[in-house]
Amino acid sequence: MSTLFTRISELRTVSSAGTLADAALTVADGVITWVGSASDAPAQAPACEETIDLGGRAVLPGWVDSHTHMVFDGNRGAEFEARLAGSSYEAGGIAVTMEATRSAGADRLRALVRDRIAAGRAGGTTTFETKTGYGLNTASEVESAQIAAEFADDVTFLGAHLVPPGADADEYLDEVVGPMLDGVAPYVQWIDVFCERGAFNESQSRRVLEAGIARGLGVRVHGNQLGDGPGVQLAVDLGAASVDHVNYVTDADIAALANSDTVATLLPACDLSTRQPLAPGRRLLDAGATIAIASNLNPGTSYTSSMNFCVATAVLQQHLTLDEAIAAATTGGAKALRRHDVGDGLDPQGRPAKGTLVPGAAADLHVLQGTSAIDLAYRPGMPQTYQTYVAGKLV
Numbered sequence: 001m002s003t004l005f006t007r008i009s010e011l012r013t014v015s016s017a018g019t020l021a022d023a024a025l026t027v028a029d030g031v032i033t034w035v036g037s038a039s040d041a042p043a044q045a046p047a048c049e050e051t052i053d054l055g056g057r058a059v060l061p062g063w064v065d066s067h068t069h070m071v072f073d074g075n076r077g078a079e080f081e082a083r084l085a086g087s088s089y090e091a092g093g094i095a096v097t098m099e100a101t102r103s104a105g106a107d108r109l110r111a112l113v114r115d116r117i118a119a120g121r122a123g124g125t126t127t128f129e130t131k132t133g134y135g136l137n138t139a140s141e142v143e144s145a146q147i148a149a150e151f152a153d154d155v156t157f158l159g160a161h162l163v164p165p166g167a168d169a170d171e172y173l174d175e176v177v178g179p180m181l182d183g184v185a186p187y188v189q190w191i192d193v194f195c196e197r198g199a200f201n202e203s204q205s206r207r208v209l210e211a212g213i214a215r216g217l218g219v220r221v222h223g224n225q226l227g228d229g230p231g232v233q234l235a236v237d238l239g240a241a242s243v244d245h246v247n248y249v250t251d252a253d254i255a256a257l258a259n260s261d262t263v264a265t266l267l268p269a270c271d272l273s274t275r276q277p278l279a280p281g282r283r284l285l286d287a288g289a290t291i292a293i294a295s296n297l298n299p300g301t302s303y304t305s306s307m308n309f310c311v312a313t314a315v316l317q318q319h320l321t322l323d324e325a326i327a328a329a330t331t332g333g334a335k336a337l338r339r340h341d342v343g344d345g346l347d348p349q350g351r352p353a354k355g356t357l358v359p360g361a362a363a364d365l366h367v368l369q370g371t372s373a374i375d376l377a378y379r380p381g382m383p384q385t386y387q388t389y390v391a392g393k394l395v
């Protein structure tokens with residue numbers, strides 16, 4: 001099936017082609033085949049079987065949400081309310097979600113993840129990473145990985161999210177790098193660790209990540225969320241694709257990121273929910289680091305999948321330009337998942353790239369209600385997403 005999408009008021013390719021006014025694009029078999037001026041469309045796309053008139057709306061690549069925790073049951077609204085009354089965020093809340101997740105049952109977890117994916121898509125997200133990390137025993141982590149793999153584009157093993165209450169840390173890590181890793185391996189592409197005071201220290205974190213590397217997994221790190229720490233340097237040292245949170249970073253951390261291929265992933269909704277200082281997106285960009293923006297959907301620190309909200313926050317409060325914020329939430333996320341365009345619209349593994357609208361890339365489109373993407377920041381909180389297309393199909 002080939003399709004012409006036309007009457008696009010503003011087409012943000014998020015590539016060297018920039019932003020086109022009065023644009024059109026063509027799609028065949030889920031992949032973009034041509035991008036250009038709407039007036040050239042009849043000549044360029046004579047053979048398209050279908051035409052979709054987008055009515056003078058803005059189009060950008062679908063959001064690439066490179067950090068979510070979708071596989072969970074339960075609600076921690078009371079913990080959130082206590083934070084509003086002055087208590088600080090502690091990693092221990094994870095254990096509350098662990099209990100609810102372990103007892104949910106696969107069918108219920110599957111339904112919850114399906115709904116979360118649908119909500120993300122309704123807000124313009126077309127690529128989802130998600131992770132385990134609320135099972136915290138082998139059976140439940142494997143169940144979580146299996147369900148995640150049914151829905152998400154990329155799955156991360158986060159058995160090292162927290163030492164479960166009552167367990168010995170070293171014995172638990174023996175399980176994480178042994179039977180748990182064996183069990184989840186068929187379903188995951190990435191390994192992650194919560195390298196933070198109250199979770200795992202540097203040597204424990206390194207042990208987990210090296211076990212994943214030995215199994216051929218890519219590395220991601222939760223780091224520098226609650227205070228200064230070794231997460232960023234560890235991530236860079238191990239060639240991680242991303243280090244996520246980065247609220248508390250030193251000049252040396254920023255320099256290390258700028259001289260690496262490790263993406264610094266900002267999670268603005270989480271920063272607001274936990275009342276942490278917003279991650280220094282402006283400083284990171286100015287230093288030359290690559291950044292991503294992700295939702296961090298989870299019940300403890302960021303119970304939202306709204307990338308539109310995250311992008312608005314990055315512009316309004318983290319002092320990114322609109323172009324920078326859109327790039328971070330599209331190609332930035334794609335880089336954090338190693339799904340970005342490395343030439344001809346293909347990613348490093350030769351798949352249609354994500355997060356950019358160029359020939360060869362995935363036809364993942366976020367159609368806005370309005371004529372310009374400036375509305376994302378100019379009209380924060382207003383409905384923004386008109387339609388979402390994944391591989392050229394309306395979802």
Ligand code: NIG
Nearest residue numbers: 093094194222298299300301
């Ligand atoms: O990314 N920081 C660690 N993990 C999650 C929060 C988990 C929770 O509190 O349930 C995060 O913020």
